[in-house]
Amino acid sequence: MTYLSIMAAPVKTTDKDRYLAHARATWPAFQRHGAIAMSENWGVDIPDGKLTSFPLSVKLEADEAIVIGWIVWPDKATCDAAWEKLEQEPEMANMDMPFDGRRMIFGGFETILEH
Template sequence: MTWYTGFLIPVKAADKDRYIASAKAAWPLFEKYGALQQVETWGEDVPDGTHTSFPMAVKKEEDEVVVLSWIKWPDRATADACFATMESDPAWQAMDMPFDGKRMMWGGFAPIFES
């Protein structure tokens, strides 16, 4: 069954081009390990909330933008195998990560409806 890994990331607005370059550089690695699709979106209409919101979830700072991204996998096993290589494949270690990884959120999701 198809599997998705979702990410919510605070990125400094000034680092937008650097983030895009990093995402583009990551795609060949994700694809090598079986990813079917990678989608990166730059927040343009992401309101602050009173009780909860995307900005609150990542503790967004004034000069940051919320990025929502996801990777589509053929199944969970493929995704898990890919993420396991992040400690052993030196190509992952060489990646530029232009954001505060401590405030990045991620999770795996099984689809319940697709059209």
């Protein structure tokens, strides 16, 4: 089964195009290191929560939207090896980051069911 790197991040609404350019620029590097697919998703219907929610998880500010993205890998080993290599690539280190990485949440997930 596949393995996913998933993240949620707050992005200023005025930076939507800048974020999309960033996402497009990262895909070739991810693909070069074994990624199968990538998806970026702009939040449009994100309810506030009292105990927990997407807005609370990233400390969303009034002028921001939440972006959810994921990269599909063939397996965890490929993902781990890719991130190790990607962290050493100058193009990744010098990439424009159009979001506050301190408020990004992320993790790796093993697929347990696919249809």
